[in-house]
Amino acid sequence: xxxxxxxxxxxxxxxxxxxxxxxxxxxxxxxxxxxxxxxxxxxxxxxxxxxxxxxxxxxxxxxxxxxxxxxxxxxxxxxxxxxxxxxxxxxxxxxxxxxxxxxxxxxxxxxxxxxxxxxxxxxxxxxxxxxxxxxxxxxxxxxxxxxxxxxxxxxxxxxxxxxxxxxxxxxxxxxxxxxxxxxxxxxxxxxxxxxxxxxxxxxxxxxxxxxxxxxxxxxxxxxxxxxxxxxxxxxxxxxxxxxxxxxxxxxxxxxxxxxxxxxxxxxxxxxxxxxxxxxxxxxxxxxxxxxxxxxxxxxxxxxxxxxxxxxxxxxxxxxxxxxxxxxxxxxxxxxxxxxxxxxxxxxxxxxxxxxxxxxxxxxxxxxxxxxxxxxxxxxxxxxxxxxxxxxxxxxxxxxxxxxxxxxxxxxxxxxxxxxxxxxxxxxxxxxxxxxxxxxxxxxxxxxxxxxxxxxxxxxxxxxxxxxxxxxxxxxxxxxxxxxxxxxxxxxxxxxx
Amino acid sequence: xxxxxxxxxxxxxxxxxxxxxxxxxxxxxxxxxxxxxxxxxxxxxxxxxxxxxxxxxxxxxxxxxxxxxxxxxxxxxxxxxxxxxxxxxxxxxxxxxxxxxxxxxxxxxxxxxxxxxxxxxxxxxxxxxxxxxxxxxxxxxxxxxxxxxxxxxxxxxxxxxxxxxxxxxxxxxxxxxxxxxxxxxxxxxxxxxxxxxxxxxxxxxxxxxxxxxxxxxxxxxxxxxxxxxxxxxxxxxxxxxxxxxxxxxxxxxxxxxxxxxxxxxxxxxxxxxxxxxxxxxxxxxxxxxxxxxxxxxxxxxxxxxxxxxxxxxxxxxxxxxxxxxxxxxxxxxxxxxxxxxxxxxxxxxxxxxxxxxxxxxxxxxxxxxxxxxxxxxxxxxxxxxxxxxxxxxxxxxxxxxxxxxxxxxxxxxxxxxxxxxxxxxxxxxxxxxxxxxxxxxxxxxxxxxxxxxxxxxxxxxxxxxxxxxxxxxxxxxxxxxxxxxxxxxxxxxxxx
Numbered sequence: 001x002x003x004x005x006x007x008x009x010x011x012x013x014x015x016x017x018x019x020x021x022x023x024x025x026x027x028x029x030x031x032x033x034x035x036x037x038x039x040x041x042x043x044x045x046x047x048x049x050x051x052x053x054x055x056x057x058x059x060x061x062x063x064x065x066x067x068x069x070x071x072x073x074x075x076x077x078x079x080x081x082x083x084x085x086x087x088x089x090x091x092x093x094x095x096x097x098x099x100x101x102x103x104x105x106x107x108x109x110x111x112x113x114x115x116x117x118x119x120x121x122x123x124x125x126x127x128x129x130x131x132x133x134x135x136x137x138x139x140x141x142x143x144x145x146x147x148x149x150x151x152x153x154x155x156x157x158x159x160x161x162x163x164x165x166x167x168x169x170x171x172x173x174x175x176x177x178x179x180x181x182x183x184x185x186x187x188x189x190x191x192x193x194x195x196x197x198x199x200x201x202x203x204x205x206x207x208x209x210x211x212x213x214x215x216x217x218x219x220x221x222x223x224x225x226x227x228x229x230x231x232x233x234x235x236x237x238x239x240x241x242x243x244x245x246x247x248x249x250x251x252x253x254x255x256x257x258x259x260x261x262x263x264x265x266x267x268x269x270x271x272x273x274x275x276x277x278x279x280x281x282x283x284x285x286x287x288x289x290x291x292x293x294x295x296x297x298x299x300x301x302x303x304x305x306x307x308x309x310x311x312x313x314x315x316x317x318x319x320x321x322x323x324x325x326x327x328x329x330x331x332x333x334x335x336x337x338x339x340x341x342x343x344x345x346x347x348x349x350x351x352x353x354x355x356x357x358x359x360x361x362x363x364x365x366x367x368x369x370x371x372x373x374x375x376x377x378x379x380x381x382x383x384x385x386x387x388x389x390x391x392x393x394x395x396x397x398x399x400x401x402x403x404x405x406x407x408x409x410x411x412x413x414x415x416x417x418x419x420x421x422x423x424x425x426x427x428x429x430x431x432x433x434x435x436x437x438x439x440x441x442x443x444x445x446x447x448x449x450x451x452x453x454x455x456x457x458x459x460x461x462x463x464x465x466x467x468x469x470x471x472x473x474x475x476x477x478x479x480x481x482x483x484x485x486x487x488x489x490x491x492x493x494x495x496x
Numbered sequence: 497x498x499x500x501x502x503x504x505x506x507x508x509x510x511x512x513x514x515x516x517x518x519x520x521x522x523x524x525x526x527x528x529x530x531x532x533x534x535x536x537x538x539x540x541x542x543x544x545x546x547x548x549x550x551x552x553x554x555x556x557x558x559x560x561x562x563x564x565x566x567x568x569x570x571x572x573x574x575x576x577x578x579x580x581x582x583x584x585x586x587x588x589x590x591x592x593x594x595x596x597x598x599x600x601x602x603x604x605x606x607x608x609x610x611x612x613x614x615x616x617x618x619x620x621x622x623x624x625x626x627x628x629x630x631x632x633x634x635x636x637x638x639x640x641x642x643x644x645x646x647x648x649x650x651x652x653x654x655x656x657x658x659x660x661x662x663x664x665x666x667x668x669x670x671x672x673x674x675x676x677x678x679x680x681x682x683x684x685x686x687x688x689x690x691x692x693x694x695x696x697x698x699x700x701x702x703x704x705x706x707x708x709x710x711x712x713x714x715x716x717x718x719x720x721x722x723x724x725x726x727x728x729x730x731x732x733x734x735x736x737x738x739x740x741x742x743x744x745x746x747x748x749x750x751x752x753x754x755x756x757x758x759x760x761x762x763x764x765x766x767x768x769x770x771x772x773x774x775x776x777x778x779x780x781x782x783x784x785x786x787x788x789x790x791x792x793x794x795x796x797x798x799x800x801x802x803x804x805x806x807x808x809x810x811x812x813x814x815x816x817x818x819x820x821x822x823x824x825x826x827x828x829x830x831x832x833x834x835x836x837x838x839x840x841x842x843x844x845x846x847x848x849x850x851x852x853x854x855x856x857x858x859x860x861x862x863x864x865x866x867x868x869x870x871x872x873x874x875x876x877x878x879x880x881x882x883x884x885x886x887x888x889x890x891x892x893x894x895x896x897x898x899x900x901x902x903x904x905x906x907x908x909x910x911x912x913x914x915x916x917x918x919x920x921x922x923x924x925x926x927x928x929x930x931x932x933x934x935x936x937x938x939x940x941x942x943x944x945x946x947x948x949x950x951x952x953x954x955x956x957x958x959x960x961x962x963x964x965x966x967x968x969x970x971x972x973x974x975x976x977x978x979x980x981x982x983x984x985x986x987x988x989x990x991x992x
Binding site for chain 2: 014017018020021022024025028032033034035036037039040041043044046047048050051055221222223224225226238240241279
């Protein structure tokens with residue numbers, strides 16, 4: 001067979017084209033599509049997905065991969081081949097019938113969730129949830145067998161390749177131990193600070209201009225991307241065509257602004273990937289944990305810092321007028337308020353990891369058959385009490401029913417958020433050590449040194465290195481939660 | 497083989513999904529895409545196109561079609577199978593290598609055209625045009641062989657199925673004979689009318705609101721469609737998701753408004769197609785001539801009439817303020833001005849068909865080897881002199897180089913515009929005969945009777961009837977240019 005690896009590259013390049021079409025269709029659905037086209041859109045996406053599956057899984061491709069493994073390949077090509085194989089195994093280990101069932105059952109479960117969460121009705125939601133979870137367990141089992149992994153590890157592997165129960169247990173243990181007492185100290189310290197909440201309305205067009213100003217400073221490339229509006233913020237598209245969205249609330253502008261900064265972090269990662277590899281698996285970031293590291297670094301470490309508010313203040317005043325709450329220090333205080341709450345997506349960065357630990361521990365027990373789906377509300381309530389001293393008893397809509405992830409069948413997803421946050425802290429600590437002038441630059445809206453550093457140390461590697469190998473290369477250590485803890489201590493306890 | 501026709505339906509349904517994705521990607525390219533994504537977009541579209549081709553052309557599908565032809569099929573199914581076969585033959589008769597060459601050569605020719613038209617440089621453009629045309633001739637020959645048609649008839653068949661040199665010659669002969677003297681009479685009559693040109697600027701947002709008001713009156717379904725902005729107006733998407741675009745000129749609002757009415761005519765046709773057939777060939781309109789009949793009926797017969805201006809006047813004033821030129825009668829006069837000119841796209845409806853006749857006669861001679869590509873400027877100049885008494889000598893940019901169609905390889909396309917216009921006139925004459933109250937309704941912005949009539953007599957048939965069969969059924973005659981001539985006489989010579 002003549003150069004089987006090259007043949008595989010051609011096939012995966014075509015797959016990336018189909019994927020690009022799917023992503024634009026998704027973006028369009030959320031941003032542009034008239035409501036009556038929902039069914040037609042779902043059918044079209046199902047067909048594209050099915051075509052991609054057929055393009056990927058075939059005896060011919062299996063043979064090409066086996067033959068390619070005998071070839072002498074350069075570093076990037078060898079890494080690329082590994083990702084190809086992984087994608088192949090993921091697709092091949094689930095029979096089409098099961099995929100179809102999962103698609104249908106998760107769709108129904110999501111619809112039930114939408115209706116019944118609003119009614120706080122866990123009891124009626126349970127049967128659908130059970131049916132869905134039974135299928136996810138089946139997927140986990142099959143994928144685990146194919147990858148020779150424990151079923152839950154096989155789910156974790158999808159969102160945070162290289163991480164499993166063993167290393168996550170170790171990493172999360174430190175967080176569980178340290179964060180509760182940090183929260184206590186921070187609340188005590190913040191009690192004496194009075195932050196003045198800005199008063200709206202803040203017109204949407206002006207908020208948009210503000211978001212665009214932030215993106216401009218962050219060096220988002222508008223020749224290869226754009227900002228639009230959707231119900232939930234996201235980053236989609238492809239490296240040459242990055243589609244960022246946000247949502248606006250006329251009464252509060254900081255969440256939308258920080259949402260833009262978050263998604264811009266994703267977008268910069270995409271735009272920074274090496275151009276010559278963007279149509280190959282190794283050139284794209286499948287790791288949610290790595291991707292979140294880039295969005296959270298921008299949102300929490302960089303744009304959430306006082307110097308960035310100092311930079312942005314003139315833009316804020318230009319767009320939203322003036323009021324006494326508009327000082328950099330006050331806005332920074334407002335945005336840095338720490339307070340345990342029931343809802344993950346509203347949580348500050350200090351309490352956030354405990355929301356994740358709770359979900360991780362429940363998923364782990366579920367996939368290890370230690371608990372049953374029907375008992376989740378009780379475990380949830382206990383976990384919230386123990387980590388955040390809050391109860392969700394009788395309030396399942398703000399407890400076990402709050403997230404869309406499980407109804408969608410996305411088990412193993414949550415840990416990636418916190419892993420991403422920890423990676424962000426560790427990478428940023430490494431950057432700032434060698435760029436002590438950065439905050440002074442940031443005050444002037446100058447992201448160049450950070451941009452260059454991320455390009456050289458993160459973006460340019462794409463998926464050629466595992467997360468831990470990248471961390472080891474760049475920071476000298478595998479993932480370590482102490483960088484995040486140190487960030488929290490410094491930001492919330494040592495300074496103002 | 498168990499129900500081969502049903503199997504074909506499944507395959508063509510999937511093809512329609514891929515086609516939907518391609519169309520949304522096209523729309524997105526024109527309306528949304530950041531400029532740097534052009535290459536990635538072209539690659540993705542090429543891959544989708546290639547996948548669709550592979551889904552369509554296979555020995556398996558050929559066998560399914562042969563077997564389906566033995567089945568007892570109901571009327572719509574039989575018509576559907578015929579369209580399937582036609583699509584199959586179209587795709588199968590051109591080798592992949594030739595398709596690839598055509599794609600590349602037409603792309604290059606279009607690029608050359610963009611640059612050299614601006615420079616009025618036919619000489620430098622000629623070699624690229626020649627290379628492109630040689631390939632189109634090859635396509636015409638192969639398609640002709642497969643369809644057992646003359647090469648030029650095989651090209652015409654793509655845009656106006658059912659029409660060929662023989663019947664077009666007959667239809668166009670009447671136009672050639674009648675229109676020049678009509679123009680003379682109309683110019684004479686209009687010489688005494690002074691129409692006052694509205695004075696801008698007309699803000700784009702207000703023009704958009706005006707266009708939306710027209711669409712609303714025309715009963716465009718915004719649950720299944722939307723209006724956006726692009727360089728050139730078009731209608732794309734799918735029946736459940738119709739994407740209309742227009743462009744705005746701050747100094748002149750009537751063209752954009754009539755552009756919206758035109759595209760809305762296309763959109764209403766799409767939205768009115770029978771829902772149960774929209775994913776099958778028989779349920780969609782491949783005939784450009786039929787599609788243009790619906791857009792031109794709206795633009796020229798309905799929205800270009802005095803009663804529609806009478807209806808729209810309050811909206812025009814609401815959006816654009818007041819000025820003396822804003823009376824229904826004056827705007828109608830401005831929009832109805834007849835004047836021979838060099839440029840087809842700027843032509844009024846009376847001189848327009850002669851632009852088409854000229855192009856048709858040149859295409860016909862080219863495909864019949866009666867003239868050579870290099871001699872086109874001379875034939876163009878002669879034709880313009882004879883039909884419209886205008887010369888394009890030394891002015892090829894406004895002569896043979898004015899349209900993008902030929903550089904794109906679209907030979908056989910132009911006649912569909914005028915065929916569409918004639919179909920529109922004939923259908924509308926039939927409608928108005930049985931709905932004498934329509935203009936009174938139109939004055940109130942009430943399109944209901946027209947909408948119902950078109951639904952019952954045009955939209956609901958989709959492609960189950962040939963154009964002439966549809967005309968015969970609805971109007972009692974096959975295509976006849978006299979309805980159009982009568983419209984011109986009544987509108988331009990008998991009334992104000």
